[in-house]
Amino acid sequence: MKKMIAIDLDGTTLNQDSQITDRTAKTLQRAIDDGHSVVIATGRPYRMSGNFYRQLNLNTPMINFNGALVHLPEQTWAQELETSFNRSIVFDLMNEKKNLKLDFIAAENRDTFFIDDLSFFDRAMFAGEATSDNLLTENTLIKDPTSMIVRSQPNNLKSVSEEIKQQFGDTVEVNTWGGPNAILEIVAKGIQKAHGLAHLVKVFDTDAEDIIAFGDEHNDVEMLEYAGWGVAMANGTDQVQSVANDVTAKPNTEDGMADYLEKYLDL
Template structure:
């Protein structure tokens, strides 16, 4: 069978509502790897908040973080690695509008560093990090970050996104995370998952027609469009389903990805 590159989003796709990968999904993805396919995570999360899943799946493939802001091979030197940055001044300008925009927090990060406007807003469980070693205050931000993370309430997401896109229209794109929290990620203009997936595909010499991609949110639109076979989750947005080649019969809480892959690749 032709070897496939399987690109998997995390929140709302590979992860269930408790941000866990079910034993069945782990089993199926490991079977896919064992069959010679390349399983590659493509997430909006920083590496710090996705490393555990990379390890659970026992991957050694390249990984996409920050919605395409970073494509790398964790724990290894990799000649294809790419990282993009946002001007740090934008982070300070958004922080100045925190009250007006109804933001719970503003955070800035790159691969190894993490900054937040108030340490009181730093929930170590949410950020999958230890306060003592990971969080810095914004006034320590001296270099351009790879992405900004802002948390608001679901009813404000649309307004926040539109306001910031208008204000910094030539400099940033605003993306949503899937999952239960109203998290917006701000990345450099033009950065998206498909751009990074193309780098991964070239490293394996795999053509787009041999890529299967799974997602659930509007930050997966380009990913599914670029892949030869784009699969939207049953729990995905209508917009994403409209560009997908297929839709899983079950949701992320019902092992929809695992069941689909098992049948599609006859694992």
């Protein structure tokens, strides 16, 4: 049976330098050549992950913003799914920014982003340039956002997450961003990567049992539970390993996902 291979990026497909190694790329290509499909499922926006999609020469739909956007990159797709939340939450958090000890607040959707303090703008993080048009205000953010990110100090992140959940937990989900930055991502309630995969299962009239999913963080938990075979990375959190069907023998720094797929799919 051919598989849909759902892959997280940070800490899973990407190595310690946030790159896809030649071995991982070649392994995924061999899987595709054998008739399997590869779907990227990431918390990143497309502007920060499209380069990996292109590197792997994919033509499958992509899941961004932890499931809030399911789309066919660079194409018009009738089955595209984008889920937003009320923009008032953004402005409520801006009013509490000082008390929460946040460095910055950014709101984004598929096409653009807004940040409340341009002095914190990092081109690498936002994969583009910023002008005064990207300054986050009530006049610029006129649409409900698909995602919001906030940055604080690492030792403050847990308390910020708990405070946001306490205030807005009925309407949003709060996830830790993958990678080295102390960032929380906020999306609409009920949105996770499994939500995006379920949409693809429906669109392509397939079965979740035919999905093998790889992840390393708590925002991958639902995806690994949903998939017919969920695989946690050796470098994954205790939580994600506890729900997985299996754990890779090697971490992301040693092509752990590629190593596992070569054996599992007999590549």
